[in-house]
Amino acid sequence: MTKKGVIKAGLGKKKFPSKTSKHVVKDSKGVSHISSIEKKVDIPLEILKDEAMLTHVD
Numbered sequence: 469m470t471k472k473g474v475i476k477a478g479l480g481k482k483k484f485p486s487k488t489s490k491h492v493v494k495d496s497k498g499v500s501h502i503s504s505i506e507k508k509v510d511i512p513l514e515i516l517k518d519e520a521m522l523t524h525v526d
Contacts, residue, residue: 477483491502 492499493502493505495504
């Protein structure tokens with residue numbers, strides 16, 4: 469899979485099946501899955517649906 473192929477699929481009507489691309493990053497250990505550097509985001513769906521709650525900052 470190439471970057472050009474991903475862009476072509478994204479702009480076209482034919483999409484890749486879910487989880488087709490591998491999200492990896494290079495780090496000091498070599499190559500790791502992107503989840504190794506991502507923070508966990510665990511927000512209840514009700515909050516995401518409520519626009520007023522999304523604009524509130526503590």
